[in-house]
Amino acid sequence: MWGIPKTRYADCNGSEASEETEIVVNVGGVKQVLPGDVLNRYPETRLAELINNTSESFDTILSLCDDYDPGKGEFYFDRDPDAFKCIIEVYYYGEIHMKRGICPICFLKEMEFWKVDPDFLDECCKSSLNEVEAELSEIADKVKLILDDLEGDPGASRWQRCQVLLWKLMEKPESSLSARVIAIVSFLFILISSVVMCVGTIPELQVEDAEGNPVEHPTLEAIETACIGWFTIEYMLRLISSPNKVHFMLSFMNIIDFLAIMPFYVVLTLTYLGTAVMELSNVQQAVQALRIMRIARIFKLARHSSGLQTLTYALKRSFKELGLLLMYMGVGIFLFSALGYTIEQSHPETMFKSIPQSFWWAIITMTTVGYGDIYPKTTLGRCNAAVSFLCGVIAIALPIHPIINNFVIFYNKQRVLETAAKHELELMALRSGAGGPGKALHRSLKSYSAAGLWDSAMRASQSDTYIPLLEDSSHRNITHSSKDKDH
Incomplete structure (x- = not known):
């Protein structure tokens, strides 16, 4: 699909493009030929509007793309080619899968530029966007908390300030x-x-x-x-x-x-x-x-201690794994204590007086402690003890990895959120023209919210660097006034 374009191009000065019309797009230096009948499956997208307005004026065409070469019949877009490879799938498959390694915020911004509805994203990709939005919400809460700490309410009384x-x-x-x-x-x-x-x-x-x-x-x-x-x-x-x-x-x-x-x-x-x-x-x-x-x-x-706090939160998130561990151990303790009591009854000097008393032996055996105060004396009893020992090791080892993984994920997430919150404060300070978040910055961000941080991140994800793709074209007159305003 990606490579040398076909020899047939859209005629921008001729009649209205038909369904057999093909256009050549150059996205970030990567060319592709797109058939009109495929693009017209979603007429509200940017590419469909482009192929249906090729007979319009040059200014109308430039309002839909970054540049256009009528000699080659190429439309130029200063966008991310990797994201475009994913977005173009909607015309062929009716859904979009975001490739691994692409920032979800940047990808959503690319979809907005190409006028593709986010509902076309697959459910797995929507979950990634929801996770990013949740993280941004937490960052916004941290930023708002820091701003509240930097300066209190100006209308508060003296006692309230104290x-x-x-x-x-x-x-x-x-x-x-x-x-x-x-x-x-x-x-x-x-x-x-x-x-x-x-x-x-x-x-x-x-x-x-x-x-x-x-x-x-x-x-x-x-x-x-x-x-x-x-x-x-x-x-x-x-x-x-x-x-x-x-x-x-x-x-x-x-x-x-x-x-x-x-x-x-x-x-x-x-x-x-x-x-x-x-x-x-x-x-x-x-x-x-x-x-x-x-x-x-x-x-x-x-x-x-932030480490102990992280451990507490990780254990809270691991209630399911801890419940499985207790269930495995409970079943094993009941099973092996009952077997041990039944097997050891034939020995005259048995230490297993009852099944509830055997629970203690099963616990210290399955947890590999083995105090030795109670032990089997028959051959079958020793075999039962060996099996209980092995099953205890397996039962304890199975939920350990998810619990450790929850701890690492939560710890790394907290560090990332703290760093992101500090960076967001630095960016806001630079935008306000001050060396730090002072009173003016605090007033302007008093209603700071997750939605505002999301919009800010979406604006920041848009490329603000225009790469000239047509050095020899005499028709390059497009300007990026909106981007200049952002700078």
């Missing part, structure tokens, strides 16, 4: 140097508190109270109190500055923060006030149970 400033200081480490310092200090307090909690359980570092019971060292308790004081101040400042108090208190990470500091104050209450209404032994048991809840503070690290 509230926004405090919220950025406590919640957004990337907003300023002081906010980053606070985030680092909070991270260090979390680590210190976790280390103190672990070290406090070492018997050599514990002291005895008046009744001879081991308790934490007073120095460790002082460090713990200082950490809890920091966590309390941090939580209260974030709660006060939060724009939505209800959403803040119901957020999962904020619930973790509350659970990390709540046991300390409950323990104080039970220690100093509980003895009046409760027995001392009950108070000590309640205190010990609440101290265990201090392990929740380790989850506070996720607030300051």
